[in-house]
Amino acid sequence: MKSPTRLADLITALRTLPGIGPKSAQRMAYHLLQRDRKGAAKLGAAIDRALTELMHCELCNDFSETPICPVCASNERDTSQLAVVEMPTDLLMMEHTQNYHGLYFVLMGRLSPLDGIGPREIHLDRLIQRASNGVVQEVILATNFTMEGEATAHAITELLHARGIAVSRIARGIPVGGELEHIDSGTLAQALTDRRRYDSK
Amino acid sequence: MKSPTRLADLITALRTLPGIGPKSAQRMAYHLLQRDRKGAAKLGAAIDRALTELMHCELCNDFSETPICPVCASNERDTSQLAVVEMPTDLLMMEHTQNYHGLYFVLMGRLSPLDGIGPREIHLDRLIQRASNGVVQEVILATNFTMEGEATAHAITELLHARGIAVSRIARGIPVGGELEHIDSGTLAQALTDRRRYDSK
Numbered sequence A, B: 001m002k003s004p005t006r007l008a009d010l011i012t013a014l015r016t017l018p019g020i021g022p023k024s025a026q027r028m029a030y031h032l033l034q035r036d037r038k039g040a041a042k043l044g045a046a047i048d049r050a051l052t053e054l055m056h057c058e059l060c061n062d063f064s065e066t067p068i069c070p071v072c073a074s075n076e077r078d079t080s081q082l083a084v085v086e087m088p089t090d091l092l093m094m095e096h097t098q099n100y101h102g103l104y105f106v107l108m109g110r111l112s113p114l115d116g117i118g119p120r121e122i123h124l125d126r127l128i129q130r131a132s133n134g135v136v137q138e139v140i141l142a143t144n145f146t147m148e149g150e151a152t153a154h155a156i157t158e159l160l161h162a163r164g165i166a167v168s169r170i171a172r173g174i175p176v177g178g179e180l181e182h183i184d185s186g187t188l189a190q191a192l193t194d195r196r197r198y199d200s201k
């Protein structure tokens, strides 16, 4: 006595989702079949369409529905600046600041040797090529300030410096509205080190 | 500047899964598109096939690929006993005991008025009809010993008793291998109340 094949297949397939174990997959399968068949049909269709219609922008590597994404295709961007971010969401966060008008390169990950994610998996060869086009004057590293994000920034810096390309890193410090009392000491130490001198008038 | 439509659609669709918020849905979408496209294709196909090929057994209401499921179609089951369980997994657990040879009725839920799940949603009309076929001699309530499972058992008992059908409830007590020290007091109290007298020889 076991589950019908189609049910077992669905449960197995749901387990390919990150962070979903056997119990969750089972609960999801019941939910889809029992309580939300419309949602299930939409999910199936959304997966199929995403797989067939989404590609990576040839220039910035972000997800795109066209070979060159709208940002890269725009003629209102500062082509001398190239910001390197880990994920598409990070690019969206940068855009939300409305304070950056350059172009992007999306790594689609960060160096993580233990997970088998090396320079090749985050497309560093394409980044180097992109940054070496003679137009880009500065590569701005906007990877996360996690251990992996920092290691990634470091590796990219070495590669770009070897090719004489200017590299900068977004600043680390106290968040706007942050109270020293609630900031971890590492961040505070960095904020001290990176302090900006106010010129006397 | 926003995500490509197909990506946004996929993230929205993933949020129909129970317990999946916007951040998880985003992470899942990236994973499927970036790291496991084969798994994504399988998931899409599994959803479609489950939706089209799975139905509910006309007799026991379990998921089935045929109008009557293999358990109900078997002629090796005791047709005088009908166990009522909440979910298909509970049926599988009962089967694993190899100690039950009757038939089943799967509610596909439990009474939960706050979630809009009433007698109709758990198919109590079909259960009554099924139990009233003149062959079933005993309905064994094997719903969970949660508040909702108990309320469901209580409601079914009332309905069946009104029709003169015998009802029993699986026993509550100390699990096999359970140590009193680690059992909650409610369970221990119930185990005391439900104690079985050993007949003197």
Ligand SMILES: [Zn+2]
Pocket: A057, A058, A059, A060, A061, A062, A068, A069, A070, A071, A072, A073
């Ligand atoms: Zn692009």
Ligand SMILES: [Zn+2]
Pocket: B057, B058, B059, B060, B061, B062, B068, B069, B070, B071, B072, B073
């Ligand atoms: Zn059946």
